[in-house]
Amino acid sequence: MSFTLYDYALSGNCYKIRLFANILNVEYERIAVEFYPGAEHRSEKMLQISPAGTLPILKKDDMVLSETSAMLFWMAKNFNAADHWWPENDVAAQAQIIQWMGFASDLTATIGQGRLHALFQTPIDKDKIVKGGRAALRKIEAHLTEQSFDGFSFLTGDKPTIADIACFPYVALSPDVGANIGLDHDDYPAIRNWIYALKSLNGFIPMPGIYAMHELKDHEIDYGAQKPFKTGAAQ
Amino acid sequence: MTNVAVGLSKDLPNGRVMRAIVGEQDLVVWRSKSGVLSAWDNRCPHRGMRLSHGFVRGEALACVYHGWHYDKTATCRYIPAHPELEPPETIKAQRFSSTEKGGLIWVSIEEQSTEPSIPDNLKAIRSISFACPMMALKQVIRDLDFTLVKDDNSGWVIQEKSDDQWMMKSIKANISLHLFFQNLSEQTCKIHALANSDCAPDTMKKMSQALEHIRRLAEKHYEVVVS
Ligand SMILES: N[C@@H](CCC(=O)N[C@@H](CS)C(=O)NCC(=O)O)C(=O)O
Ligand code: FES
Numbered sequence: 001m002s003f004t005l006y007d008y009a010l011s012g013n014c015y016k017i018r019l020f021a022n023i024l025n026v027e028y029e030r031i032a033v034e035f036y037p038g039a040e041h042r043s044e045k046m047l048q049i050s051p052a053g054t055l056p057i058l059k060k061d062d063m064v065l066s067e068t069s070a071m072l073f074w075m076a077k078n079f080n081a082a083d084h085w086w087p088e089n090d091v092a093a094q095a096q097i098i099q100w101m102g103f104a105s106d107l108t109a110t111i112g113q114g115r116l117h118a119l120f121q122t123p124i125d126k127d128k129i130v131k132g133g134r135a136a137l138r139k140i141e142a143h144l145t146e147q148s149f150d151g152f153s154f155l156t157g158d159k160p161t162i163a164d165i166a167c168f169p170y171v172a173l174s175p176d177v178g179a180n181i182g183l184d185h186d187d188y189p190a191i192r193n194w195i196y197a198l199k200s201l202n203g204f205i206p207m208p209g210i211y212a213m214h215e216l217k218d219h220e221i222d223y224g225a226q227k228p229f230k231t232g233a234a235q
Numbered sequence: 236m237t238n239v240a241v242g243l244s245k246d247l248p249n250g251r252v253m254r255a256i257v258g259e260q261d262l263v264v265w266r267s268k269s270g271v272l273s274a275w276d277n278r279c280p281h282r283g284m285r286l287s288h289g290f291v292r293g294e295a296l297a298c299v300y301h302g303w304h305y306d307k308t309a310t311c312r313y314i315p316a317h318p319e320l321e322p323p324e325t326i327k328a329q330r331f332s333s334t335e336k337g338g339l340i341w342v343s344i345e346e347q348s349t350e351p352s353i354p355d356n357l358k359a360i361r362s363i364s365f366a367c368p369m370m371a372l373k374q375v376i377r378d379l380d381f382t383l384v385k386d387d388n389s390g391w392v393i394q395e396k397s398d399d400q401w402m403m404k405s406i407k408a409n410i411s412l413h414l415f416f417q418n419l420s421e422q423t424c425k426i427h428a429l430a431n432s433d434c435a436p437d438t439m440k441k442m443s444q445a446l447e448h449i450r451r452l453a454e455k456h457y458e459v460v461v462s
Pocket of ligand 1: 041
């Protein structure tokens with residue numbers, strides 16, 4: 001197997017790796033870890049694999065990674081991803097990518113924490129989390145708006161990089177933290193357009209809370225003509 | 236209230252859905268694959284799911300919950316669980332009038348509505364939300380004293396064309412920023428901002444940053460007032 005992923009289906013951080021692996025069309029071994037309620041990621045057995053005590057964990061022979069930014073980088077290089085994911089000869093672009101990777105950690109610390117609270121009632125400082133989450137959404141909204149003036153759909157240009165993958169899940173999941181606290185997408189048109197662009201990528205897969213756009217596609221109906229219309233189950 | 240600007244046309248491409256609020260009315264605003272714009276009550280006639288969570292399927296809007304399809308007259312035309320059934324014409328979402336002018340999407344929830352007034356040929360900048368009352372925001376804009384673009388220290392003039400349409404004009408540089416206010420609640424509002432058409436990307440960025448600056452001032456000002 002190309003690598004082993006210790007994974008939890010509801011985790012946005014684990015989803016980054018599943019998503020990128022699917023986009024790159026690589027197979028890997030998936031080991032499900034019961035994050036909740038078992039807290040298996042902090043069991044003695046798991047801590048011996050990765051003392052960080054977080055998910056996901058990416059393991060390849062003796063290499064153990066616990067930071068998703070490191071995993072995405074390794075995947076892009078190791079699986080010869082198209083150059084735009086990590087532009088090999090563009091140092092300025094690489095610096096921007098690392099910058100947004102740092103921002104992705106802020107998203108985990110705000111929206112990610114807020115969502116864990118919404119799902120599992122983990123204790124948080126709600127006020128601080130909501131303020132931080134909203135500040136983060138406003139920051140990426142402003143940036144994506146400016147990118148759109150140059151005709152760019154993604155964080156650092158006209159093609160996605162590993163930074164887009166890193167920032168995507170918790171931006172897309174922000175409405176799950178709660179309603180009417182400024183974390184819905186209604187206020188953020190540039191974010192909505194960016195999410196749409198990412199969902200349109202070949203190899204996109206959904207996770208709970210992040211729908212695919214094409215689930216209902218088989219029932220696209222042509223209303224040009226009056227009445228007779230296709231039924232999904234024509235015999 | 237008549238026609239209210241709810242968003243920029245460029246932010247709703249063909250085949251896309253958004254949510255909007257006009258007064259107390261929650262709306263789904265969507266554009267079909269061929270570009271037909273609609274604004275309906277944001278409630279699926281089936282079980283009340285927000286239609287703004289739905290997906291455009293060609294010329295129909297599909298609810299995300301059980302996949303019922305509504306055509307552009309808001310009539311249900313297809314129920315996936317009963318593909319052979321022709322749904323009764325009475326299954327219909329409530330429609331409101333929507334139109335596009337000057338790069339903005341306008342919705343009216345009243346029977347009578349007057350044509351929106353907006354100059355032609357503006358360049359859409361962005362829609363931006365504020366966590367403060369519209370009154371507080373307007374006060375801060377009236378009191379502004381920074382320069383819209385670097386190297387232009389001449390300041391600007393504000394023309395209050397109507398209650399919800401203002402124009403900020405740089406005194407020396409050839410720049411005007413048109414602001415369309417949208418009230419959302421007592422604590423929140425939006426501005427849809429457009430500029431003169433010959434505005435280059437760099438100036439557009441400056442305008443977007445100016446709006447961020449206005450937001451920081453307005454929200455801070457409001458926080459001080461309430462505490
Ligand atoms: N540094 C990690 C953080 C991963 C992370 O925070 N994962 C969460 C789950 S999504 C976790 O395991 N939290 C530990 C806990 O809450 O017990 C990364 O960026 O990949
Ligand atoms: S609630 Fe919309 S289809 Fe059931």
